[in-house]
Amino acid sequence: MIKCTGKSVLKGIAVGRIYVYRSGKFAPVKKQIEDVDKEQERLMQAVAQAGEQLESLYKNALETVGEEQAMIFDVHKMMLEDEGYLDEIKALIAQGCNAEFAVQEAGDKYSAMFAAMDDEYMRARSADVLDISGRVIDILSGVGQTSIDSREPVILLAEDLTPSETIQMDKSKIYAFVTVHGSASSHTAILARSMNLPSMVNTDVELLDKYHGKMAVVDGYNGEFIIDPDEDILNDMLANREKWLKETEELKKLIGQENVTRDGRRVNVYCNIGNVEDVDRVLKADGGGIGLFRSEFLYLGKDDYPTEEEQFESYKAVLQKMNGKKVIIRTLDIGADKKADYFKLDPEENPAMGYRAIRICLDRPEVFKTQLRAIYRASAFGTASIMFPMIISVEEIRKIKEIVEEVKKELTSENIAMGEVELGIMIETPAAAVISDELAKEVEFFSIGTNDLTQYTLAIDRQNQKLEKVCDLHHKAVLKLIQMTVENGHRENIWVGICGELASDTSLTKTFVDMGVDELSVSPTYVLGLRKAIREI
Amino acid sequence: MKTFTYTINDALGIHARPAGQLAKLVAGFGSKITMAKEGGADVSAKSIMSLMGLGATKGTNITVKVEGPDEEAAAKAVEDFLKANL
Incomplete structure:
Protein backbone atom coordinates (compact mmCIF):
# COMPACT_ATOMS: atom_id res chain seq x y z
CA MET A 1 0.00 0.00 0.00
CA GLY A 24 0.66 11.00 -27.22
CA LYS A 25 3.05 13.85 -27.72
CA PHE A 26 6.48 12.81 -28.87
CA ALA A 27 8.87 14.97 -30.80
CA PRO A 28 8.47 14.25 -34.50
CA VAL A 29 11.65 13.48 -36.37
CA LYS A 30 12.65 15.59 -39.34
CA LYS A 31 12.44 13.70 -42.61
CA GLN A 32 13.13 14.66 -46.19
CA ILE A 33 10.04 14.12 -48.35
CA GLU A 34 9.89 13.65 -52.11
CA ASP A 35 6.33 14.53 -53.05
CA VAL A 36 5.70 18.05 -51.71
CA ASP A 37 2.15 18.30 -53.11
CA LYS A 38 1.13 15.05 -51.48
CA GLU A 39 2.54 16.23 -48.13
CA GLN A 40 0.63 19.54 -48.37
CA GLU A 41 -2.53 17.55 -49.09
CA ARG A 42 -1.85 15.35 -46.04
CA LEU A 43 -1.44 18.45 -43.89
CA MET A 44 -4.69 20.04 -45.05
CA GLN A 45 -6.58 16.83 -44.38
CA ALA A 46 -5.18 16.64 -40.87
CA VAL A 47 -6.04 20.31 -40.25
CA ALA A 48 -9.59 19.74 -41.47
CA GLN A 49 -9.91 16.71 -39.19
CA ALA A 50 -8.52 18.64 -36.23
CA GLY A 51 -11.04 21.40 -37.00
CA GLU A 52 -13.88 18.88 -36.88
CA GLN A 53 -12.62 17.49 -33.58
CA LEU A 54 -12.50 20.96 -32.08
CA GLU A 55 -15.99 21.72 -33.30
CA SER A 56 -17.40 18.62 -31.67
CA LEU A 57 -15.37 19.32 -28.51
CA TYR A 58 -16.91 22.78 -28.44
CA LYS A 59 -20.42 21.39 -28.74
CA ASN A 60 -19.73 18.73 -26.15
CA ALA A 61 -18.28 21.27 -23.70
CA LEU A 62 -21.17 23.64 -24.32
CA GLU A 63 -23.57 20.98 -23.10
CA THR A 64 -21.54 19.62 -20.21
CA VAL A 65 -19.71 22.61 -18.76
CA GLY A 66 -21.21 25.74 -20.31
CA GLU A 67 -20.20 28.50 -22.68
CA GLU A 68 -17.45 30.07 -20.53
CA GLN A 69 -15.37 26.87 -20.48
CA ALA A 70 -16.35 25.84 -24.01
CA MET A 71 -15.07 29.04 -25.57
CA ILE A 72 -11.50 27.79 -25.42
CA PHE A 73 -12.21 25.25 -28.17
CA ASP A 74 -13.72 27.89 -30.41
CA VAL A 75 -10.57 29.94 -29.93
CA HIS A 76 -8.43 26.84 -30.61
CA LYS A 77 -10.24 26.34 -33.89
CA MET A 78 -9.58 29.92 -34.93
CA MET A 79 -5.93 29.56 -34.01
CA LEU A 80 -5.70 26.30 -35.94
CA GLU A 81 -7.06 27.98 -39.04
CA ASP A 82 -4.79 30.99 -38.65
CA GLU A 83 -3.27 32.07 -41.97
CA GLY A 84 0.12 32.99 -40.60
CA TYR A 85 0.46 29.71 -38.71
CA LEU A 86 -0.61 27.59 -41.69
CA ASP A 87 1.60 29.57 -44.10
CA GLU A 88 4.55 28.94 -41.82
CA ILE A 89 3.88 25.18 -41.91
CA LYS A 90 3.30 25.12 -45.67
CA ALA A 91 6.53 27.00 -46.30
CA LEU A 92 8.50 24.38 -44.37
CA ILE A 93 6.82 21.56 -46.27
CA ALA A 94 7.59 23.37 -49.55
CA GLN A 95 11.27 23.09 -48.56
CA GLY A 96 10.88 19.30 -48.43
CA CYS A 97 10.18 18.87 -44.72
CA ASN A 98 7.65 16.29 -43.48
CA ALA A 99 4.30 17.64 -42.23
CA GLU A 100 4.71 16.40 -38.60
CA PHE A 101 8.00 18.21 -38.17
CA ALA A 102 6.73 21.35 -39.92
CA VAL A 103 3.74 21.57 -37.56
CA GLN A 104 6.02 21.08 -34.59
CA GLU A 105 8.39 23.86 -35.74
CA ALA A 106 5.62 26.34 -36.42
CA GLY A 107 3.92 25.47 -33.13
CA ASP A 108 7.14 25.98 -31.19
CA LYS A 109 7.72 29.32 -32.88
CA TYR A 110 4.28 30.71 -32.04
CA SER A 111 4.32 29.25 -28.58
CA ALA A 112 7.69 30.91 -27.89
CA MET A 113 6.28 34.20 -29.14
CA PHE A 114 3.41 34.04 -26.65
CA ALA A 115 5.64 32.81 -23.85
CA ALA A 116 7.81 35.91 -24.25
CA MET A 117 4.97 38.39 -23.89
CA ASP A 118 4.52 40.69 -20.88
CA ASP A 119 0.88 39.95 -20.32
CA GLU A 120 0.05 36.91 -18.16
CA TYR A 121 -3.05 36.14 -20.20
CA MET A 122 -1.02 36.11 -23.42
CA ARG A 123 1.72 33.95 -21.88
CA ALA A 124 -0.91 31.35 -21.03
CA ARG A 125 -1.84 31.17 -24.75
CA SER A 126 1.47 29.48 -25.50
CA ALA A 127 0.02 26.25 -24.05
CA ASP A 128 -2.92 26.62 -26.44
CA VAL A 129 -0.62 26.72 -29.46
CA LEU A 130 1.15 23.57 -28.27
CA ASP A 131 -2.21 21.92 -27.69
CA ILE A 132 -3.44 22.53 -31.26
CA SER A 133 -0.08 21.62 -32.80
CA GLY A 134 -0.07 18.38 -30.79
CA ARG A 135 -3.55 17.61 -32.04
CA VAL A 136 -2.51 17.97 -35.70
CA ILE A 137 0.67 15.95 -35.13
CA ASP A 138 -1.32 13.16 -33.45
CA ILE A 139 -3.62 12.96 -36.46
CA LEU A 140 -0.71 13.02 -38.91
CA SER A 141 1.18 10.29 -37.10
CA GLY A 142 -1.91 8.19 -36.48
CA VAL A 143 -1.69 8.34 -32.69
CA GLY A 144 -5.15 7.63 -31.37
CA GLN A 145 -6.85 10.40 -29.51
CA LEU A 234 -10.79 -0.58 0.26
CA ASN A 235 -14.08 -1.73 1.78
CA ASP A 236 -14.39 1.44 3.83
CA MET A 237 -13.80 3.58 0.77
CA LEU A 238 -16.24 1.64 -1.38
CA ALA A 239 -18.90 2.23 1.25
CA ASN A 240 -17.95 5.90 1.50
CA ARG A 241 -18.16 6.25 -2.25
CA GLU A 242 -21.68 4.82 -2.31
CA LYS A 243 -22.65 7.22 0.42
CA TRP A 244 -21.13 10.16 -1.42
CA LEU A 245 -22.84 9.32 -4.72
CA LYS A 246 -26.18 8.91 -3.00
CA GLU A 247 -25.81 12.20 -1.15
CA THR A 248 -24.87 14.03 -4.35
CA GLU A 249 -27.96 12.70 -6.13
CA GLU A 250 -30.19 13.56 -3.20
CA LEU A 251 -28.80 17.09 -3.01
CA LYS A 252 -29.49 17.76 -6.68
CA LYS A 253 -33.18 17.37 -5.97
CA LEU A 254 -32.95 20.47 -3.79
CA ILE A 255 -32.15 22.77 -6.72
CA GLY A 256 -34.92 25.33 -7.00
CA GLN A 257 -36.19 24.61 -3.46
CA GLU A 258 -36.35 27.23 -0.72
CA ASN A 259 -34.04 27.54 2.27
CA VAL A 260 -36.78 27.26 4.82
CA THR A 261 -37.07 25.37 8.08
CA ARG A 262 -40.02 23.10 8.88
CA ASP A 263 -41.54 25.84 11.03
CA GLY A 264 -41.26 28.38 8.23
CA ARG A 265 -38.09 30.33 9.08
CA ARG A 266 -36.22 31.48 5.98
CA VAL A 267 -32.48 31.95 5.63
CA ASN A 268 -30.69 33.32 2.58
CA VAL A 269 -27.93 31.02 1.35
CA TYR A 270 -25.43 33.05 -0.66
CA CYS A 271 -21.98 32.25 -2.03
CA ASN A 272 -18.40 33.35 -1.48
CA ILE A 273 -16.48 33.93 -4.69
CA GLY A 274 -12.96 35.05 -5.53
CA ASN A 275 -13.16 35.93 -9.22
CA VAL A 276 -15.52 36.41 -12.15
CA GLU A 277 -15.40 32.76 -13.33
CA ASP A 278 -16.71 31.51 -9.97
CA VAL A 279 -20.14 32.95 -10.81
CA ASP A 280 -20.88 29.97 -13.07
CA ARG A 281 -20.50 27.66 -10.07
CA VAL A 282 -22.81 29.88 -8.02
CA LEU A 283 -25.53 29.71 -10.65
CA LYS A 284 -25.10 25.97 -11.09
CA ALA A 285 -25.33 25.40 -7.33
CA ASP A 286 -28.45 27.57 -7.13
CA GLY A 287 -26.88 30.17 -4.80
CA GLY A 288 -29.31 32.97 -3.94
CA GLY A 289 -26.76 35.73 -4.31
CA ILE A 290 -23.14 36.53 -3.58
CA GLY A 291 -22.51 37.19 0.09
CA LEU A 292 -18.78 37.78 -0.27
CA PHE A 293 -17.05 38.79 -3.46
CA ARG A 294 -13.39 38.98 -2.51
CA SER A 295 -11.87 41.74 -4.61
CA GLU A 296 -8.23 40.76 -3.95
CA PHE A 297 -7.90 38.84 -7.23
CA LEU A 298 -7.82 42.23 -8.95
CA TYR A 299 -4.79 43.26 -6.91
CA LEU A 300 -2.74 40.11 -6.34
CA GLY A 301 -0.29 38.76 -8.90
CA LYS A 302 -0.08 42.12 -10.66
CA ASP A 303 2.77 44.56 -11.21
CA ASP A 304 0.70 47.64 -10.53
CA TYR A 305 -2.62 48.82 -9.11
CA PRO A 306 -5.62 47.67 -11.17
CA THR A 307 -7.24 50.57 -13.04
CA GLU A 308 -10.75 51.78 -12.38
CA GLU A 309 -11.78 50.47 -15.81
CA GLU A 310 -10.38 47.00 -15.16
CA GLN A 311 -12.20 46.78 -11.84
CA PHE A 312 -15.41 48.19 -13.29
CA GLU A 313 -15.44 45.51 -16.02
CA SER A 314 -15.02 42.71 -13.47
CA TYR A 315 -17.73 43.98 -11.10
CA LYS A 316 -20.05 44.66 -14.00
CA ALA A 317 -19.52 41.15 -15.41
CA VAL A 318 -20.44 39.56 -12.06
CA LEU A 319 -23.47 41.82 -11.54
CA GLN A 320 -24.79 41.13 -15.02
CA LYS A 321 -24.34 37.39 -14.71
CA MET A 322 -26.16 37.40 -11.39
CA ASN A 323 -29.04 39.12 -13.15
CA GLY A 324 -30.44 41.26 -10.33
CA LYS A 325 -29.52 38.96 -7.44
CA LYS A 326 -27.57 40.60 -4.66
CA VAL A 327 -23.77 40.85 -5.00
CA ILE A 328 -21.85 41.99 -1.92
CA ILE A 329 -18.40 43.23 -2.86
CA ARG A 330 -15.85 43.37 -0.07
CA THR A 331 -13.37 46.19 -0.52
CA LEU A 332 -9.68 45.50 -0.68
CA ASP A 333 -8.51 43.14 2.10
CA ILE A 334 -4.81 43.13 1.42
CA GLY A 335 -2.01 42.94 4.02
CA ALA A 336 -1.24 40.13 6.50
CA ASP A 337 -0.78 36.95 4.39
CA LYS A 338 -1.97 38.56 1.13
CA LYS A 339 0.63 40.89 -0.33
CA ALA A 340 1.39 42.61 -3.61
CA ASP A 341 4.82 44.19 -4.13
CA TYR A 342 3.62 47.46 -5.62
CA PHE A 343 1.81 48.26 -2.36
CA LYS A 344 5.29 48.54 -0.84
CA LEU A 345 4.20 47.28 2.56
CA ASP A 346 6.91 47.05 5.20
CA PRO A 347 7.58 43.69 6.81
CA GLU A 348 5.71 43.43 10.10
CA GLU A 349 6.22 41.63 13.39
CA ASN A 350 2.58 40.72 13.64
CA PRO A 351 0.90 41.14 10.28
CA ALA A 352 -2.53 39.76 11.26
CA MET A 353 -2.82 42.72 13.59
CA GLY A 354 -1.02 45.10 11.31
CA TYR A 355 -1.39 47.47 8.42
CA ARG A 356 -4.11 45.80 6.37
CA ALA A 357 -7.54 46.03 4.76
CA ILE A 358 -9.53 49.15 5.66
CA ARG A 359 -6.53 50.54 7.50
CA ILE A 360 -4.63 50.77 4.22
CA CYS A 361 -7.69 52.10 2.39
CA LEU A 362 -8.25 54.95 4.84
CA ASP A 363 -4.55 55.77 4.81
CA ARG A 364 -4.35 55.72 1.00
CA PRO A 365 -7.70 57.21 -0.04
CA GLU A 366 -6.70 57.39 -3.73
CA VAL A 367 -6.51 53.57 -3.90
CA PHE A 368 -9.80 53.28 -2.02
CA LYS A 369 -11.59 55.83 -4.20
CA THR A 370 -10.60 54.07 -7.42
CA GLN A 371 -12.24 50.90 -6.14
CA LEU A 372 -15.35 52.69 -4.89
CA ARG A 373 -15.78 54.53 -8.20
CA ALA A 374 -15.56 51.25 -10.08
CA ILE A 375 -18.15 49.60 -7.81
CA TYR A 376 -20.58 52.53 -8.00
CA ARG A 377 -20.28 52.67 -11.78
CA ALA A 378 -20.96 48.93 -11.98
CA SER A 379 -23.92 49.26 -9.60
CA ALA A 380 -26.06 50.45 -12.51
CA PHE A 381 -25.90 46.90 -13.91
CA GLY A 382 -27.39 44.90 -11.03
CA THR A 383 -27.87 44.85 -7.26
CA ALA A 384 -24.55 45.76 -5.68
CA SER A 385 -23.73 46.08 -1.98
CA ILE A 386 -20.40 46.98 -0.45
CA MET A 387 -18.88 45.74 2.77
CA PHE A 388 -15.80 46.97 4.55
CA PRO A 389 -13.37 44.62 6.32
CA MET A 390 -11.52 44.85 9.66
CA ILE A 391 -13.67 47.57 11.21
CA ILE A 392 -13.06 48.42 14.89
CA SER A 393 -14.76 51.76 15.40
CA VAL A 394 -17.62 54.11 14.53
CA GLU A 395 -15.09 56.74 13.43
CA GLU A 396 -13.83 54.46 10.66
CA ILE A 397 -17.33 54.07 9.28
CA ARG A 398 -17.90 57.82 9.33
CA LYS A 399 -14.66 58.38 7.42
CA ILE A 400 -15.65 55.71 4.90
CA LYS A 401 -19.04 57.32 4.42
CA GLU A 402 -17.44 60.70 3.75
CA ILE A 403 -15.29 59.18 1.02
CA VAL A 404 -18.30 57.31 -0.39
CA GLU A 405 -20.23 60.57 -0.56
CA GLU A 406 -17.36 62.28 -2.42
CA VAL A 407 -17.28 59.45 -4.94
CA LYS A 408 -21.03 59.58 -5.48
CA LYS A 409 -20.91 63.35 -5.92
CA GLU A 410 -18.14 63.06 -8.51
CA LEU A 411 -20.01 60.42 -10.48
CA THR A 412 -23.24 62.41 -10.36
CA SER A 413 -21.45 65.47 -11.73
CA GLU A 414 -20.05 63.29 -14.51
CA ASN A 415 -23.60 62.13 -15.29
CA ILE A 416 -22.73 58.49 -14.62
CA ALA A 417 -25.63 56.19 -13.75
CA MET A 418 -25.57 54.40 -10.38
CA GLY A 419 -27.85 51.92 -8.62
CA GLU A 420 -28.90 51.82 -4.96
CA VAL A 421 -25.96 50.41 -2.99
CA GLU A 422 -26.35 48.91 0.50
CA LEU A 423 -23.37 49.59 2.77
CA GLY A 424 -22.34 47.10 5.42
CA ILE A 425 -19.36 46.01 7.46
CA MET A 426 -17.61 42.80 8.35
CA ILE A 427 -17.74 41.89 12.00
CA GLU A 428 -14.44 40.09 12.35
CA THR A 429 -12.73 41.79 15.27
CA PRO A 430 -13.89 41.23 18.85
CA ALA A 431 -14.02 45.05 19.12
CA ALA A 432 -16.62 45.30 16.37
CA ALA A 433 -18.74 42.54 17.93
CA VAL A 434 -18.62 44.19 21.36
CA ILE A 435 -19.71 47.61 20.05
CA SER A 436 -22.07 46.19 17.41
CA ASP A 437 -24.92 48.10 19.09
CA GLU A 438 -23.29 51.38 18.08
CA LEU A 439 -22.05 50.16 14.69
CA ALA A 440 -25.55 48.95 13.76
CA LYS A 441 -26.78 52.54 13.79
CA GLU A 442 -24.29 53.43 11.05
CA VAL A 443 -24.71 50.69 8.42
CA GLU A 444 -27.33 48.65 6.59
CA PHE A 445 -26.02 45.15 7.29
CA PHE A 446 -23.43 43.08 9.17
CA SER A 447 -21.54 40.12 7.80
CA ILE A 448 -19.68 38.11 10.41
CA GLY A 449 -16.25 36.89 9.30
CA THR A 450 -15.80 33.91 11.60
CA ASN A 451 -12.26 33.01 10.54
CA ASP A 452 -10.68 36.22 11.79
CA LEU A 453 -13.19 36.61 14.61
CA THR A 454 -12.13 33.19 15.96
CA GLN A 455 -8.43 33.89 15.53
CA TYR A 456 -8.62 37.25 17.31
CA THR A 457 -11.01 36.13 20.05
CA LEU A 458 -9.07 33.00 20.98
CA ALA A 459 -5.66 34.55 20.23
CA ILE A 460 -4.88 31.50 18.14
CA ASP A 461 -3.00 31.79 14.87
CA ARG A 462 -4.99 29.84 12.27
CA GLN A 463 -1.87 29.03 10.32
CA ASN A 464 -0.05 27.41 13.24
CA GLN A 465 -0.65 23.68 12.90
CA LYS A 466 0.60 22.99 16.41
CA LEU A 467 -2.38 24.88 17.76
CA GLU A 468 -4.97 22.92 15.80
CA LYS A 469 -5.67 20.76 18.84
CA VAL A 470 -6.45 23.65 21.16
CA CYS A 471 -8.36 25.64 18.56
CA ASP A 472 -12.00 24.92 19.39
CA LEU A 473 -13.93 26.20 16.37
CA HIS A 474 -17.17 26.03 18.34
CA HIS A 475 -15.76 27.98 21.28
CA LYS A 476 -18.46 29.57 23.41
CA ALA A 477 -16.77 32.97 23.30
CA VAL A 478 -17.09 33.14 19.52
CA LEU A 479 -20.68 31.90 19.53
CA LYS A 480 -21.58 34.47 22.20
CA LEU A 481 -20.08 37.26 20.12
CA ILE A 482 -22.06 36.08 17.09
CA GLN A 483 -25.28 36.01 19.08
CA MET A 484 -24.63 39.47 20.46
CA THR A 485 -23.96 40.84 16.99
CA VAL A 486 -27.18 39.35 15.61
CA GLU A 487 -29.23 40.78 18.49
CA ASN A 488 -27.67 44.23 18.18
CA GLY A 489 -28.18 44.24 14.42
CA HIS A 490 -31.82 43.26 14.69
CA ARG A 491 -32.45 45.90 17.33
CA GLU A 492 -31.55 48.50 14.68
CA ASN A 493 -33.48 46.61 11.99
CA ILE A 494 -30.51 45.62 9.89
CA TRP A 495 -29.85 42.12 8.60
CA VAL A 496 -26.96 39.99 9.84
CA GLY A 497 -25.13 37.27 7.92
CA ILE A 498 -22.15 34.98 8.37
CA CYS A 499 -19.59 34.60 5.60
CA GLY A 500 -16.74 32.73 7.30
CA GLU A 501 -16.03 29.02 7.30
CA LEU A 502 -18.42 28.39 10.19
CA ALA A 503 -21.32 29.27 7.88
CA SER A 504 -20.89 25.96 6.06
CA ASP A 505 -20.54 23.91 9.26
CA THR A 506 -23.89 22.12 9.27
CA SER A 507 -23.48 21.04 12.89
CA LEU A 508 -24.03 24.73 13.72
CA THR A 509 -26.80 25.53 11.25
CA LYS A 510 -29.56 25.04 13.81
CA THR A 511 -27.71 27.20 16.34
CA PHE A 512 -27.37 30.01 13.79
CA VAL A 513 -30.98 29.79 12.64
CA ASP A 514 -32.13 29.86 16.26
CA MET A 515 -30.00 32.96 16.85
CA GLY A 516 -31.87 34.59 13.98
CA VAL A 517 -29.02 34.78 11.45
CA ASP A 518 -30.52 36.08 8.18
CA GLU A 519 -27.94 34.94 5.70
CA LEU A 520 -25.21 32.32 5.40
CA SER A 521 -22.61 32.74 2.69
CA VAL A 522 -20.58 29.68 1.69
CA SER A 523 -18.52 28.27 -1.15
CA PRO A 524 -20.82 27.16 -4.01
CA THR A 525 -20.02 23.51 -3.21
CA TYR A 526 -21.84 23.74 0.11
CA VAL A 527 -25.04 25.51 -0.97
CA LEU A 528 -27.21 22.44 -1.40
CA GLY A 529 -25.82 20.67 1.67
CA LEU A 530 -26.63 23.72 3.73
CA ARG A 531 -30.10 23.95 2.19
CA LYS A 532 -30.68 20.36 3.25
CA ALA A 533 -29.58 21.13 6.81
CA ILE A 534 -31.89 24.14 7.00
CA ARG A 535 -34.86 22.21 5.66
CA GLU A 536 -34.34 19.54 8.31
CA ILE A 537 -34.59 21.96 11.24
CA MET B 1 -4.32 53.26 -49.34
CA LYS B 2 -6.36 54.10 -46.22
CA THR B 3 -4.63 54.57 -42.88
CA PHE B 4 -5.98 55.35 -39.46
CA THR B 5 -4.99 54.94 -35.84
CA TYR B 6 -7.04 53.60 -32.98
CA THR B 7 -6.38 53.48 -29.22
CA ILE B 8 -7.31 50.19 -27.54
CA ASN B 9 -9.89 50.79 -24.85
CA ASP B 10 -10.65 47.23 -23.75
CA ALA B 11 -9.28 46.28 -20.33
CA LEU B 12 -7.93 42.96 -21.59
CA GLY B 13 -6.44 44.37 -24.80
CA ILE B 14 -6.64 42.43 -28.06
CA HIS B 15 -7.42 39.04 -26.50
CA ALA B 16 -8.35 35.77 -28.15
CA ARG B 17 -12.01 36.20 -28.88
CA PRO B 18 -12.05 39.67 -30.52
CA ALA B 19 -8.82 38.81 -32.36
CA GLY B 20 -10.58 35.78 -33.87
CA GLN B 21 -13.66 37.77 -34.78
CA LEU B 22 -11.56 40.50 -36.37
CA ALA B 23 -9.53 37.99 -38.38
CA LYS B 24 -12.75 36.42 -39.67
CA LEU B 25 -14.17 39.82 -40.58
CA VAL B 26 -11.03 40.89 -42.41
CA ALA B 27 -10.82 37.60 -44.33
CA GLY B 28 -13.99 38.64 -46.13
CA PHE B 29 -12.26 41.54 -47.90
CA GLY B 30 -9.97 41.50 -50.89
CA SER B 31 -7.74 44.30 -49.63
CA LYS B 32 -4.46 43.79 -47.82
CA ILE B 33 -5.07 44.81 -44.21
CA THR B 34 -2.29 45.21 -41.66
CA MET B 35 -1.99 46.49 -38.13
CA ALA B 36 1.02 47.75 -36.22
CA LYS B 37 1.89 49.06 -32.78
CA GLU B 38 3.76 52.36 -32.60
CA GLY B 39 7.27 51.63 -33.85
CA GLY B 40 6.41 47.97 -34.49
CA ALA B 41 6.21 45.89 -37.64
CA ASP B 42 3.03 45.55 -39.71
CA VAL B 43 1.23 42.26 -39.11
CA SER B 44 -1.59 40.74 -41.13
CA ALA B 45 -5.00 41.39 -39.60
CA LYS B 46 -6.14 38.12 -41.15
CA SER B 47 -4.10 36.19 -38.58
CA ILE B 48 -5.57 35.72 -35.07
CA MET B 49 -2.17 34.77 -33.67
CA SER B 50 -0.41 37.80 -35.16
CA LEU B 51 -3.13 40.07 -33.80
CA MET B 52 -2.74 38.56 -30.33
CA GLY B 53 1.01 38.70 -30.81
CA LEU B 54 0.85 42.48 -31.06
CA GLY B 55 0.48 42.47 -27.29
CA ALA B 56 -1.82 45.47 -27.60
CA THR B 57 -3.07 46.28 -24.12
CA LYS B 58 -5.41 49.05 -23.04
CA GLY B 59 -4.07 52.43 -24.16
CA THR B 60 -1.93 51.05 -27.01
CA ASN B 61 -2.10 53.03 -30.26
CA ILE B 62 -2.66 50.80 -33.27
CA THR B 63 -2.11 51.92 -36.86
CA VAL B 64 -4.31 50.19 -39.43
CA LYS B 65 -3.40 50.17 -43.13
CA VAL B 66 -5.80 49.00 -45.81
CA GLU B 67 -4.86 48.73 -49.46
CA GLY B 68 -6.79 47.17 -52.33
CA PRO B 69 -9.95 47.23 -54.40
CA ASP B 70 -12.40 47.39 -51.48
CA GLU B 71 -10.25 49.48 -49.13
CA GLU B 72 -12.98 52.04 -48.48
CA ALA B 73 -15.47 49.48 -47.16
CA ALA B 74 -12.82 47.37 -45.42
CA ALA B 75 -11.39 50.34 -43.50
CA LYS B 76 -14.84 51.32 -42.32
CA ALA B 77 -15.68 47.76 -41.25
CA VAL B 78 -12.44 47.42 -39.28
CA GLU B 79 -12.89 50.81 -37.63
CA ASP B 80 -16.48 50.01 -36.65
CA PHE B 81 -15.38 46.66 -35.24
CA LEU B 82 -12.59 48.20 -33.17
CA LYS B 83 -14.89 50.86 -31.75
CA ALA B 84 -17.56 48.35 -30.84
CA ASN B 85 -15.34 45.63 -29.40
CA LEU B 86 -11.97 46.94 -28.37
Missing part, protein backbone atom coordinates in the same frame (compact mmCIF):
# COMPACT_ATOMS: atom_id res chain seq x y z
CA ILE A 2 1.34 3.42 -0.96
CA LYS A 3 -0.18 6.62 0.38
CA CYS A 4 0.33 9.81 -1.61
CA THR A 5 -0.94 13.27 -0.76
CA GLY A 6 -2.02 16.03 -3.07
CA LYS A 7 -4.37 18.92 -3.49
CA SER A 8 -7.97 17.76 -3.71
CA VAL A 9 -10.19 19.67 -6.13
CA LEU A 10 -13.50 18.07 -5.15
CA LYS A 11 -14.78 16.47 -1.97
CA GLY A 12 -15.71 13.03 -3.15
CA ILE A 13 -14.38 9.49 -3.31
CA ALA A 14 -13.31 7.32 -6.22
CA VAL A 15 -12.25 3.69 -6.19
CA GLY A 16 -10.90 1.95 -9.28
CA ARG A 17 -7.93 0.74 -11.24
CA ILE A 18 -5.17 3.10 -12.23
CA TYR A 19 -4.69 4.00 -15.86
CA VAL A 20 -1.28 5.51 -16.42
CA TYR A 21 -1.82 8.08 -19.12
CA ARG A 22 1.01 9.60 -21.08
CA SER A 23 0.02 12.16 -23.68
CA THR A 146 -7.20 10.17 -25.78
CA SER A 147 -9.18 6.95 -25.85
CA ILE A 148 -9.01 4.66 -22.87
CA ASP A 149 -8.85 1.01 -23.81
CA SER A 150 -10.39 -0.31 -20.65
CA ARG A 151 -13.87 -1.66 -20.25
CA GLU A 152 -14.28 -0.43 -16.69
CA PRO A 153 -13.91 3.19 -15.61
CA VAL A 154 -10.46 4.08 -14.31
CA ILE A 155 -8.57 6.50 -12.14
CA LEU A 156 -6.50 8.37 -14.64
CA LEU A 157 -2.96 9.12 -13.52
CA ALA A 158 -1.00 11.64 -15.58
CA GLU A 159 1.83 14.17 -15.35
CA ASP A 160 -0.54 16.94 -16.33
CA LEU A 161 -3.54 17.28 -18.61
CA THR A 162 -4.42 19.95 -21.13
CA PRO A 163 -7.98 21.27 -21.08
CA SER A 164 -8.75 19.51 -24.34
CA GLU A 165 -7.43 16.20 -23.02
CA THR A 166 -9.58 16.56 -19.93
CA ILE A 167 -12.76 17.34 -21.76
CA GLN A 168 -12.50 14.89 -24.61
CA MET A 169 -12.00 11.87 -22.43
CA ASP A 170 -15.03 9.70 -22.30
CA LYS A 171 -16.58 10.61 -18.95
CA SER A 172 -18.16 7.21 -18.52
CA LYS A 173 -14.64 5.74 -18.48
CA ILE A 174 -13.28 7.96 -15.74
CA TYR A 175 -13.72 7.87 -11.99
CA ALA A 176 -11.11 10.47 -11.16
CA PHE A 177 -8.10 12.41 -12.38
CA VAL A 178 -4.83 12.41 -10.46
CA THR A 179 -2.04 14.60 -11.80
CA VAL A 180 1.51 15.19 -10.65
CA HIS A 181 1.40 18.85 -11.67
CA GLY A 182 -1.33 21.46 -11.95
CA SER A 183 -2.97 23.72 -9.41
CA ALA A 184 -6.41 23.70 -7.85
CA SER A 185 -7.33 26.72 -9.94
CA SER A 186 -6.05 25.31 -13.23
CA HIS A 187 -8.41 24.79 -16.09
CA THR A 188 -8.29 21.04 -15.62
CA ALA A 189 -9.25 21.31 -11.96
CA ILE A 190 -12.14 23.58 -12.82
CA LEU A 191 -13.35 21.18 -15.48
CA ALA A 192 -13.01 18.18 -13.16
CA ARG A 193 -15.11 20.02 -10.62
CA SER A 194 -17.82 20.83 -13.11
CA MET A 195 -17.86 17.18 -14.21
CA ASN A 196 -18.14 16.17 -10.54
CA LEU A 197 -15.06 13.95 -10.65
CA PRO A 198 -13.17 13.68 -7.35
CA SER A 199 -9.71 14.65 -8.52
CA MET A 200 -6.31 15.57 -7.21
CA VAL A 201 -3.61 17.83 -8.57
CA ASN A 202 -0.07 18.51 -7.42
CA THR A 203 0.19 14.96 -6.09
CA ASP A 204 3.47 13.53 -4.82
CA VAL A 205 3.35 10.39 -6.92
CA GLU A 206 5.63 9.11 -9.65
CA LEU A 207 4.23 8.16 -13.01
CA LEU A 208 5.40 4.51 -13.04
CA ASP A 209 4.23 1.91 -15.52
CA LYS A 210 3.99 -0.67 -12.74
CA TYR A 211 1.04 1.26 -11.27
CA HIS A 212 -0.98 0.63 -14.40
CA GLY A 213 -3.94 -1.61 -13.56
CA LYS A 214 -3.40 -1.46 -9.78
CA MET A 215 -6.34 -0.76 -7.49
CA ALA A 216 -6.40 2.72 -5.98
CA VAL A 217 -8.50 5.14 -4.01
CA VAL A 218 -8.89 8.91 -4.38
CA ASP A 219 -10.06 10.37 -1.10
CA GLY A 220 -10.99 13.94 -1.97
CA TYR A 221 -12.00 14.70 1.62
CA ASN A 222 -8.49 14.18 2.92
CA GLY A 223 -6.45 14.84 -0.23
CA GLU A 224 -5.13 11.28 -0.32
CA PHE A 225 -4.36 8.98 -3.21
CA ILE A 226 -3.85 5.40 -2.01
CA ILE A 227 -2.32 2.84 -4.36
CA ASP A 228 -2.91 -0.83 -3.55
CA PRO A 229 -5.07 -0.18 -0.47
CA ASP A 230 -5.44 -3.03 2.00
CA GLU A 231 -8.79 -4.72 2.16
CA ASP A 232 -10.16 -2.80 5.15
CA ILE A 233 -9.44 0.56 3.59
